[in-house]
Amino acid sequence: MRLATFNIESLDLPTRSEPPFEARAAALRPALERLAADILCLQEVNGQHVPGAPERRLVALDLLLEGTRYAAYHRAATSGADGRGVASVHNLVTLSRFPILERREVRHAYMAPVEYRYVTGSAKGGAPQPVAFDRPLLLTEIELPGAKSLDVINAHLRARRASAIPGEKVDSATWRTTGGWAEGYFISALKRTAQALELRLLIDERLASAPGRLIAVAGDFNAEDHETPLRLAVAGEDDTGNSRLASSALIVLDRALPPDRRWSVLHAGRREMLDHVLASQALYGRLRGIEVHNEGLADEVLAAGGGVAASYHAPLVAEFGWG
Template sequence: MTVIGAWNIENFFEPGGPFGPSDRATFDRKVALLAETIRSADVDVLAVEEVGDPTAFEELRARLGDGWSGVLSTHFEVDHPIRVGFLSRLPIEESSEFFDIPPLLQAAPTGDDGAPLATMGRGALRIRVRLGADPLDLVAAHLKSKLLSFPGRTPNATSFVPRDEAQRARYGAYALNRRAAEAAAVRGYADDLLAGDGSTRLVAVMGDLNDEVRAATTQILQGPPGSEIGTAGENHPDRGDAWRLLNLAPLIPEERRFSRIFEGRKELIDHILVSTALRHRITSADTVTGATQLPSITVDAAARKDSPVSDHAMVVATIEG
């Protein structure tokens, strides 16, 4: 049995600085709670999002104990340097990262300045491990947030409050454009991994997709429609099986089918999508919060700077063999 998971560990920075907690005690408490939750989930490989400092990541890896290795993406936005990574108890045979937006989507508007969208904000990362003798490719991704930020009234400043409703609408559209283009980039990379052989290749795309199951951006990642879990076509092979990624969300018990609470509303925005071959080996999926309750958050991200717990639940899947 092998357990894989994905977890947004929320602005994981060393203390001090613009994003990290105010003091070492708060940071140490967060490291301890993260490690406790990871151990209680008994995961073998965990994709993590919102890692700010490589040094913080290394402290978490060390806290997990011997036998854990890790790898981080090197592509992130300079203004908010959060990135994706993997922690693993299984040997990582190889890794690679990607971040290029498909050329035909680079003209999509993402701000009033009209700057072209050449790369993903947070680069995606792939690792390869083994399930027995079989290679398993895992891709970690963190797509553009639904929480909107707007140009401030001074150069290089940002604000979470729009100047007017027209600006709110534009930047909502810009964020959606960017998230959709990033989803298409990850989908294209998954196509390369599947290579038209998803009925035998073991592939998973996982992470914070910042949208729910039926959202258009999440649907982009799934590829050919049909045979979704829980539908009439689930157990009927078809031509789409060679390319399809299946979202494991329906396997999560309904009462725990959420990974974030935003202004009191439960939503599942963290996902694990798997190839047809890997779906046949999945026995269960779930969310994990550990010993702490998931907090309800607002658009004020700065208010959580000193919170020792993540605002996301971990999403996990169990694989036989």
């Protein structure tokens, strides 16, 4: 059984798509086929308006998957703000060759938004404002051969870019003050870290209800192995200091990659592993291998303007023994 994750970089249709959709599809389809995934977690799938329909739908994704193995897969996706259709941007989508038994979006289910009082900009000194997650986690329970089921949590934590601070931007790319930028960067880190905590609480709940449960967490964490979001999600024995909690810890599967291959993003010449597949102890016992397909990855900073046809993220696929 092959489980993959791929941030496909704001997949969309004109007029919001640059490069054109046809160019993107020509680059993305071979990458998807190479994964040969039984379960595929996608991030940054945008939704489109359909004439006569009240909600957005995943039209671009349907066109991308046309003619591939994934077109007939079972599907779960995050929804729009009103619960109908999908969101306009950055939906999570999980595709599965096997039936999906349960689908649940998890957003502030275990912790309320942090109340925060701005210290810069036009909102400085005002009433505390809730700092909400950009998008939910997407939990699916998937029926596997042999009467087994697998929990798959598709995750996309807040990017490292600074969040907007009222009155602190000259334009979309320019900050008015260094303090405003610093506060925006802090807010993004707060969102990323808080959602990693919610992810850990979700994992704890699933394991408490069924010790030995098979759990995979896959997605774009916007964090490397040693950073706080990963440490919160993993809850390793080296952090908890309690061997009795070791069965609840997750394993970072990309640690099995050779050091010179362990990167999923190229940022100004610096190789970073921001995309991960994590596994519960029971699932880890079935691991047979892991690959990262980063051979043709463009530098997200140095690439020519206008976007990239494929993605600035490399896909990652883990293979597990079954049967």
